[in-house]
Amino acid sequence: MSDCIFCKIIDGEIASERVYEDDDVFAFRDLNAQAPLHILIIPKMHIASINDLDTSNADTIGKLYIAAKKIAVEEGYADKGYRVVMNCGEDAGQTVFHLHLHLLAGRPLSWPPG
Numbered sequence: 232m233s234d235c236i237f238c239k240i241i242d243g244e245i246a247s248e249r250v251y252e253d254d255d256v257f258a259f260r261d262l263n264a265q266a267p268l269h270i271l272i273i274p275k276m277h278i279a280s281i282n283d284l285d286t287s288n289a290d291t292i293g294k295l296y297i298a299a300k301k302i303a304v305e306e307g308y309a310d311k312g313y314r315v316v317m318n319c320g321e322d323a324g325q326t327v328f329h330l331h332l333h334l335l336a337g338r339p340l341s342w343p344p345g
């Protein structure tokens with residue numbers, strides 16, 4: 232989508248610190264990190280939010296989680312622990328409407344979230 236910042240990051244029109252990429256998935260460091268490790272994992276296909284998912288996207292969603300695990304292992308947080316979260320809509324704090332997983336690690340993460 233032409234006005235989507237995450238599509239522009241995938242296309243290289245906006246710079247990012249890439250940590251992982253395959254045919255379907257792109258991952259990069261969050262500009263406003265909320266933990267020592269804060270990675271955004273996104274599908275290359277533009278999907279606005281969880282509300283737009285259907286069974287045709289099931290493989291893609293699985294690949295986002297597999298990428299999250301790979302990154303957590305590579306960055307050295309698999310044993311200590313990490314959180315993977317996806318916000319959907321205004322009340323959940325979604326600000327960018329291109330589906331993304333947040334991968335957070337490197338400090339104790341409280342529960343319930345604020």
Ligand code: AMP
Nearest residue numbers: 245247260261262263318324325326327
């Ligand atoms: P959310 O609030 O769940 O929609 O998450 C959007 C995330 O995107 C926030 O954590 C922002 O800090 C992050 N973000 C926005 N623009 C950029 C960018 N150009 N590069 C890296 N992260 C970004």
